[in-house]
Structure formats: structure tokens, C-alpha cells
Amino acid sequence: xxxxxxxxxxxxxxxxxxxxxxxxxxxxxxxxxxxxxxxxxxxxxxxxxxxxxxxxxxxxxxxxxxxxxxxxxxxxxxxxxxxxxxxxxxxxxxxxxxxxxxxxxxxxxxxxxxxxxxxxxxxxxxxxxxxxxxxxxxxxxxxxxxxxxxxxxxxxxxxxxxxxxxxxxxxxxxxxxxxxxxxxxxxxxxxxxxxxxxxxxxxxxxxxxxxxxxxxxxxxxxxxxxxxxxxxxxxxxxxxxxxxxxxxxxxxxxxxxxxxxxxxxxxxxxxxxxxxxxxxxxxxxxxxxxxxxxxxxxxxxxxxxxxxxxxxxxxxxxxxxxxxxxxxxxxxxxxxxxxxxxxxxxxxxxxxxxxxxxxxxxxxxxx
Numbered sequence: 559x560x561x562x563x564x565x566x567x568x569x570x571x572x573x574x575x576x577x578x579x580x581x582x583x584x585x586x587x588x589x590x591x592x593x594x595x596x597x598x599x600x601x602x603x604x605x606x607x608x609x610x611x612x613x614x615x616x617x618x619x620x621x622x623x624x625x626x627x628x629x630x631x632x633x634x635x636x637x638x639x640x641x642x643x644x645x646x647x648x649x650x651x652x653x654x655x656x657x658x659x660x661x662x663x664x665x666x667x668x669x670x671x672x673x674x675x676x677x678x679x680x681x682x683x684x685x686x687x688x689x690x691x692x693x694x695x696x697x698x699x700x701x702x703x704x705x706x707x708x709x710x711x712x713x714x715x716x717x718x719x720x721x722x723x724x725x726x727x728x729x730x731x732x733x734x735x736x737x738x739x740x741x742x743x744x745x746x747x748x749x750x751x752x753x754x755x756x757x758x759x760x761x762x763x764x765x766x767x768x769x770x771x772x773x774x775x776x777x778x779x780x781x782x783x784x785x786x787x788x789x790x791x792x793x794x795x796x797x798x799x800x801x802x803x804x805x806x807x808x809x810x811x812x813x814x815x816x817x818x819x820x821x822x823x824x825x826x827x828x829x830x831x832x833x834x835x836x837x838x839x840x841x842x843x844x845x846x847x848x849x850x851x852x853x854x855x856x857x858x859x860x861x862x863x864x865x866x867x868x869x870x871x872x873x874x875x876x877x878x879x880x881x882x883x884x885x886x887x888x889x890x891x892x893x894x895x896x897x898x899x900x901x902x903x904x905x906x907x908x909x910x911x912x913x914x915x916x917x918x919x920x921x922x923x924x925x
């Protein structure tokens with residue numbers, strides 16, 4: 559199929575208030591402001607791709623990226639496969655993959671009418687093959703999204719379990735106190751103890767202010783280094799830009815002397831919110847900063863702003879389980895575009911599926 563034969567095309571990503579992607583998804587991760595933030599802060603390391611049936615027809619759209627550099631905390635298929643000791647050479651799957659999804663926090667980049675979306679993905683795969691990509695990967699598809707999973711399977715994608723994102727539904731509660739009171743005994747007790755430790759340490763939380771940049775930048779760098787990343791994820795200008803962005807909030811924890819101890823970044827929309835990143839001063843007293851700054855405060859903000867569901871990310875499964883969050887498991891879907899790699903990728907994905915399921919079950923007691 560040639561480009562002229564296709565009924566869909568890559569279209570420019572407009573960042574001047576164009577929220578058609580968010581209208582299709584209802585999720586602030588697809589908002590023009592957030593995508594502009596990601597493009598700015600990952601400039602030169604990522605190239606954004608946006609596909610639709612036409613520039614004016616948006617019954618379906620696909621958001622994708624090509625990562626030009628190994629950015630911390632972004633999806634890299636060979637790393638996903640080898641992280642659980644899958645026996646696959648990175649050369650087998652190739653180094654150039656089109657990643658369909660949102661930056662910074664993994665979500666599927668596939669939006670809109672399922673029938674239109676299937677035709678759009680077929681066109682996109684043909685175009686990616688012509689453009690020299692080794693494959694197309696969707697790093698995060700919730701397992702509950704049956705229509706999307708069926709569509710990808712029909713298009714020849716292979717799946718492997720990955721992990722879960724954990725959330726709280728906040729829409730039916732009027733306050734954090736009411737939400738916590740509704741939890742089972744153990745999560746309720748843990749949240750109560752978290753709060754007491756925080757208050758006893760005389761730590762307070764406030765919004766990001768001009769002058770906080772150097773502290774937050776330093777904590778971000780310390781946090782990334784502690785998790786083995788040689789360079790920070792974001793440029794120094796990221797935090798001021800995010801705090802000034804519609805839907806973006808940064809809050810900081812401060813001790814009695816005014817010393818900044820930690821920060822949290824939250825992105826909110828009309829219905830859902832995401833706790834995107836957090837960090838703390840490595841030398842700071844613990845005092846349950848993570849629990850209060852990363853969980854309690856985002857819940858307070860969500861309830862104040864009418865957000866119905868707050869997502870807290872993957873990892874820290876035991877901590878989240880013990881505080882009553884609900885996991886939403888998700889899988890990776892990948893399609894190799896070189897015949898020689900397709901069968902080898904199939905074997906690797908099956909091994910990864912088994913390994914990641916076993917890991918998740920070990921960490922959570924379920925799968």
C-alpha cells in the first residue's frame with residue numbers, strides 16, 4: 559500500500575489549545591498543554607507522531623513517539639524484555655520502534671471509534687514499515703479494554719503482561735476523611751498512622767512557589783540517581799513550566815525551618831488525575847513524607863476539584879495494597895515489521911509474559 563492509497567495520514571500536532579485528543583479520551587494525559595510540556599522538556603530526545611483519518615476527521619486518532627535517546631522512565635522494548643531475564647538479543651527486535659502511547663506516564667495512544675481505529679492502525683503499520691521502523695509497540699493497554707485488545711490481536715500484535723497502575727475512586731466521597739473512613743481496617747489504620755507521623759514532625763505542605771526551583775531540581779536529580787539513572791528525566795525548566803500549566807500542580811513538603819523535604823507533581827482533568835512524579839531530599843527525616851505528599855495530598859486536591867479517579871502509577875505494590883488502592887493490570891502489545899524478527903519476538907513475548915505475571919503475583923498475591 560502506498561501513501562496515496564491510505565485513507566489516513568500523519569497530521570501535525572498543534573499545541574495552541576487543540577484538545578481534540580483529550581476530547582476523545584477524557585484524560586488530561588492527552589491534553590494540548592501536557593503534550594506541549596512533554597515535547598518541550600524532552601526536546602531533541604523524542605519525536606511525536608500523530609495520526610488521524612484525516613487532518614479534519616477525528617473519529618479516531620493515534621498518538622505515538624519515536625524515542626531518539628534513552629530517556630529515563632520511558633518505554634524501551636528491549637529493556638522491557640531483558641529486565642526479567644528473557645533470553646533475547648536486542649538486535650533481534652531492532653532498535654527503531656514506533657511507540658504508541660503518552661509520554662511520561664504510560665497510556666495507550668489509541669483513541670476513538672474501534673472500527674475507524676482498526677483501519678487507522680493498519681495504515682499506520684504500513685507507513686511505519688515504509689519509514690524503516692523495526693516494529694510498532696503499544697506499551698500500556700489495560701487488560702479490561704477488551705475491544706482494544708481484540709483490535710490489536712486482529713492486527714497481528716502480540717501481547718505480554720506488564721504491570722498494574724493503581725487508583726482510588728474519589729467521586730463518591732466528599733472528603734479525604736470520609737474516603738479513609740470507608741476503607742477496610744488495615745488501610746484505614748495505615749493512613750491514620752501516616753498522618754499522625756507527619757503532623758508530629760511539624761511538616762506542612764504548600765504549593766510550588768518562585769524560588770523553589772533549585773530545591774526541587776536537586777531532589778529530582780537525587781531521586782533519579784537513587785534509582786540508577788545517570789541523568790535526570792526532566793530539564794531544569796520543567797518544574798516551573800508544569801506548575802504554571804493548566805491542570806498541573808506541584809506541591810512541596812516543608813519542615814518547621816522552611817526547608818523543602820519533598821515534592822509531588824499531579825496532573826488533573828475534569829474526570830481523572832495522575833500523580834506523575836515525586837521526589838524527596840535523601841537526607842530528610844522520613845516522617846511518612848511519601849504517604850502524605852504522594853497520596854494524601856493528591857486525594858485532597860482531587861476531592862476539592864471534583865476529580866473522580868486518581869491514578870498513582872505502578873511499583874510500590876505492597877505500599878499501595880496496604881492503603882486500599884485498586885490495581886488495573888495492563889499489557890504490552892508489539893508487532894515486529896521485519897519477517898526475520900517476528901517469530902523471535904513471539905518467543906520473547908511469551909517468555910516475558912510468564913516472567914512478568916510471576917513477578918506481579920509475587921509482589922501482590924494475585925494476577
